[in-house]
Amino acid sequence: MKKLLLLTLILGIFFTAHAQFPSGGFGGGQKKTTVTGRITATILDSLTKKPIDYATVSLINAKDNKSVNGGVTDEKGKLTLQNVSPDSYKLMIGFMGYKTKSVLVTTTPSKPDNNIGTIYISSSENTLADVQVQGTKAVIENKIDRMVYNAEADGTNAGGDATDVMRKVPMLSVDINGNVQLRGGAVRVLINGKPSGTMASSVADALKMIPAEQIKSVEVITSPSAKYDAEGSGGIINIITKKSNAQGVSGSVNASAGTRQNNGAFNLTAKTGRLSVNTSLGTNLAYAQNSRVIMNNITPTTNIYQDGYSKWSRSGYNGSLGLDYDFNAYNNLSTNIKFNRFSNGGPGESDILINQVAQKNISDMDMAFSNMDWNVDYKKTSKKEGEEFSISGQLSQGRNTTDYNNILRIPNVGDFPDIRSNLGKNNEYTIQTDYVLPITKKTTLETGIKGIFRNITSNNDEVAQDFDYNQDVASAYGVLGFDLTKKIKVKGGLRAEYTDITGVFAGSLPIKNDYFNLFPSVIISQTLKGNSTLKISYNRRVQRPSLFYLNPFRNNSNPFSPSEGNPNLAPELSDNIELGYSTFIKGSVINASVFYRRTGNIIESFIREINEDNVDKVLTTYRNIGTAETFGFNVFGSYNPKPKWTLMANIGLNTYEVNNELTNQSSGTFANYNLFARSAYGFGKGWNFELFGVVNSPRRTFQGKTDAMIFYGASIKKEVLKKKGSIGFNTLNPFNRDLNIKTINTTATTYQKTDIYYPLRSFGVNFSYSFGKLKFTEKKKIKNDDVKQDQQQGGMGGVQQ
Structure with missing residues (x-):
């Protein structure tokens, strides 16, 4: 009976939210919709004309200066930002040792995609303060509500499993048995923002199921808001694996062999x-x-x-x-x-x-x-x-x-x-x-x-x-x-x-x-x-x-x-x-x-x-x-x-x-x-x-x-x-x-x-x-x-x- 009442309440909220949305609601109605587009560019060194890989790019709305999207360039200096709504933007490009560059970009409902082409950036002793790229690739990103460890940027992870990765994440401590603590407190471990029944039985065993090569990053959230389930006295760990939504076909293959x-x-x-x-x-x-x-x-x-x-x-x-x-x-x-x-x-x-x-x-x-x-x-x-x-x-x-x-x-x-x-x-x-x-x-x-x-x-x-x-x-x-x-x-x-x-x-x-x-x-x-x-x-x-x-x-x-x-x-x-x-x-x-x-x-x-x-x-x-x-x-x-x-x-x-x-x-x-x-x-x-x-x-x-x-x-x-x-x-x-x-x-x-x-x-x-x-x-x-x-x-x- 309790489950039925709870389900009824949830469905009630669902339809209430439906009613509160503007006309056009859940896909039907009168509101005209616009499919989002993408912005592409190639970032090169102004002197050597060589690509700048792992340059950090932020897409900022020109009206309110809020960051709405962003990413890093690949090894060819190329960047694609998906799901961009038609509007006017500033593209902020920065990399350690280079001057920050701003480029105006506009997309429209009739032309949602914009290929900017080649953008050249010049070297400088000053560094964009907001860019968190160290060396050849950003390993740590410090965000307002979490710290992100980019495992794919750390070559010492190859051949290990998720437990080996966890041992190198700042603020975490992992003993030889796989016990994970965040600043001395218990944690909740999620995979791509989701729980797993195996994690509920044994975190240590579940982590050993995941090859390190499958892990993109690990997010450490020390102060979760009330939006998160209240689990985890120390905080939340979210493991992001290497899977995505992409235009075209993409993929990766990894193999490791060793004595252990x-x-x-x-x-x-x-x-x-x-x-x-x-x-x-x-x-x-x-x-x-x-x-x-x-x-x-x-x-x-x-x-x-x-x-x-x-x-x-x-x-x-x-x-x-x-x-x-x-x-x-x-x-x-x-x-x-x-x-x-x-x-x-x-x-x-x-x-x-x-x-x-x-x-x-x-x-x-x-x-x-x-x-x-x-x-x-x-x-x-x-x-x-x-x-x-x-x-x-x-x-x-x-x-x-x-x-x-x-x-x-x-x-x-x-x-x-x-x-x-x-x-x-x-x-x-x-x-x-x-x-x-x-x-x-x-x-x-x-x-x-x-x-x-x-x-x-x-x-x-x-x-x-x-x-x-x-x-x-x-x-x-x-x-x-x-x-x-x-x-x-x-x-x-x-x-x-x-x-x-x-x-x-x-x-x-x-x-x-x-x-x-x-x-x-x-x-x-x-x-x-x-x-x-x-x-x-x-x-x-x-x-x-x-x-x-x-x-x-x-x-x-x-x-x-x-x-x-x-x-x-x-x-x-x-x-x-x-x-x-x-x-x-x-x-x-x-x-x-x-x-x-x-x-x-x-x-x-x-x-x-x-x-x-x-x-x-x-x-x-x-x-x-x-x-x-x-x-x-x-x-x-x-x-x-x-x-x-x-x-x-x-x-x-x-x-x-x-x-x-x-x-x-x-x-x-x-x-x-x-x-x-x-x-x-x-x-x-x-x-x-x-x-x-x-x-x-x-x-x-x-x-x-x-x-x-x-x-x-x-x-x-x-x-x-x-x-x-x-x-x-x-x-x-x-x-x-x-x-x-x-x-x-x-x-x-x-x-x-x-x-x-x-x-x-x-x-x-x-x-x-x-x-x-x-x-x-x-x-x-x-x-x-x-x-x-x-x-x-x-x-x-x-x-x-």
Whole structure:
């Protein structure tokens, strides 16, 4: 009944917006429509007559000086700006070491396309302050509400996966297992602005499904407005893949082979008239390598020491198919279907001493994840600039299986097998509608409503352990943006979310909960002298536990250190305040911020002693530990000693302190930090060389500490085939095969130490080739940003590479 009422409300809003639009509404009626056009140009050096690749071009409306479009030139200096409405514009062209040039451009309804031809720009010691191009290509873009890491510009990513890319994104910290945090807080990860059922099960595993060659950029949003779902105490990460809508046919092929893993990626886009089709396919295969694992559990009566290995392999593939059609200049319909499958696992064995009595555990683990996401999006615009209405639907179906086979061998006693299987399902149905109304030239109102219906099930070998969980979320928001003065901009909003949870565990244990939350947000930015910007923001966020945290399935792949989820977890709620400053000084970029975050009901892994078969064991599960307070700062800088040499660095620091209200205990205050440095140099004739290094400090939890992590890499790349292709060599941690990480957790009566040697060293070669031209456009997509995702690698029991 609740779902029916919510659907009725959404449809009501849909028709109300229809009625409120000017005549001509949704494609019919009397209003005359105009199909948008494109502007093309070629940018050359005025002296050498050579093309300027990666020059930044902004299209500015001549009437109000607002930027309406933009892009960068390709390797031939060519630029195409799509979806340009008929009007008068200024084309602003800038590149490091060159004078900024302005060109007047006009398009009309009768001639919407304008080929300007060749534009020459001359060198200068001054640099356009707004241009964020460093060296041979812009790797970092600093925007008012987000920082963008252009992964395709970083040659050291070749041959890796999305986890490797994340480790080099400013402000993010990623440990060896794939745990992703943004300034010490949990994050919501989106793919092309959309959630994925696989992400809802395990972020770390889902990231390893995506070859690095498929990633165009990563957006880090630290202060999301009320328009976004309230998920993510630290913020939102949006991964943009290499797919687009383009005129004609374009695509790319990438292949990498190495000692650690192999990747392949294919992207194809075709557009004829108003119809565009895009498709992609990616695959990866990681070789099986031994990871040594040492564990020591000590309780008052039992000392268990384990020394063994796991030999895991990993394989996966993903693909997508999308259609996009413009009925006219004001009505667009698009649909996209994505699928992926990923599996990992393998054999392992461990020598065990229980109070000095020798035993052996022989194991074989297999875990698989698969997911399908289908989206349908309709968007309507009008002659009124900036007005937009959209309605979107999404179906997401995810499956994950965990199968393991253990044999506990006790000398002179016998073998004791343990075979178990678990199937988890995560189905989501989403519908949303959004409306953007420009009230005046300087004031814009954004509103919308959304419904998410989730069903999570976990079916085990033991019928009594089945888990069925329903979570329905209804939300509405309003955001108002306006110019307070010529230099001060304000965007404030409020989001309301109602969550209804029902379920059953073990056939008889009912789960029932519902709660209503308000999530305010405000951001104030001021433009200062010298092209600097100062901003302050506040927002409230939530983290709902996902299947990984909730699934009560007992994973006994390590019989003496089992693990399970907790179906009774409450959501986290956090309040965030941030003060940020950014500036451009002669081409150099500096971005700094300080922040404070208070999180209630913070969710962490938790160990406790259990006794099974007359043996004390250490169980790992999850609990709402208490309230966490975090202070921190982040500084990013980029500098070009020479036009083709880029140096960049990022340093982030945040405190960790949790107070447990039940025991009135404090974890104490600790400092976490992460460092990233990169140097890229273009030697000319298509040669580029890059070095990078990452340092993540020890990480604290309420019960324990994990070692620091340091890794580094390099790549060299040569452009071939008239700059349409490249071939390169890359390496990661070449001087150390293993990365040794220790984790120690303690309670009043229990001590647990895990010492793992991850095989990280790798060498690889890669090849890429692009054909046609990729011209990007953006479409409004569904974003389910409301579920706390797994920040752990693999289903709580194995070691992965």
